[in-house]
Amino acid sequence: MAALLAWLANPANQALLVSLIENGITAGEKAYQTWELQSLNDLLAVVKADMTALAADVKQMDSDIDARDKQLEADLDKAGK
Amino acid sequence: MRSLLVALALVAGCAPTMNATLKTEATLAVTSSLVAHAVNGADALLEVKTRATMATDPAKARTAYEAYKPKIEKARLAVHTAQDVVTDAEAERAKIPTGGDASKFTAWLPALTEALAALQQAYADLKGLVQ
Numbered sequence: 001m002a003a004l005l006a007w008l009a010n011p012a013n014q015a016l017l018v019s020l021i022e023n024g025i026t027a028g029e030k031a032y033q034t035w036e037l038q039s040l041n042d043l044l045a046v047v048k049a050d051m052t053a054l055a056a057d058v059k060q061m062d063s064d065i066d067a068r069d070k071q072l073e074a075d076l077d078k079a080g081k
Numbered sequence: 082m083r084s085l086l087v088a089l090a091l092v093a094g095c096a097p098t099m100n101a102t103l104k105t106e107a108t109l110a111v112t113s114s115l116v117a118h119a120v121n122g123a124d125a126l127l128e129v130k131t132r133a134t135m136a137t138d139p140a141k142a143r144t145a146y147e148a149y150k151p152k153i154e155k156a157r158l159a160v161h162t163a164q165d166v167v168t169d170a171e172a173e174r175a176k177i178p179t180g181g182d183a184s185k186f187t188a189w190l191p192a193l194t195e196a197l198a199a200l201q202q203a204y205a206d207l208k209g210l211v212q
Binding site: 062079 | 113114124135140153171
């Protein structure tokens, strides 16, 4: 500990330590971003499948309801006459 | 040390919002599909009931149809809105792996949350319609 403190007393060594920490932060940030991007890529594949299924389900909903409405309205008109 | 703390705070601050946005987006995509099926099913059930009434009382059937139709349309609109919101949010998220701005994606969290709440309300309304 005494040796470390003596080492740190030197301004040049202080600057070196800050640089090491900042480089560590940069490397750590890059590693986190790489992990985050890979996780996002993995999730992207799953969400893409959900989006495709959603589009199909909404299209089916619209198609079925529109067809049902058209027929029912025609039949209601006919029955009401 | 200060730079380290600032960097950690930035990372820690971003991660929960990204997680919340991803989770809400995925929930909305799945819930929208489920509610689309529910809307379609409710409409089909109400059509059967209307036709049963039409056989004996066409005027009553017409009145019932005109009463339930706007509610089905409201639920349908909630599904479409949810689909639009989740599609637009996903478009922003898809850009992130290739250098896109993550904050543009996380900015969608309020809209995603609102669309999810509207879907949940639509589902509750549908249950009231068919029971």
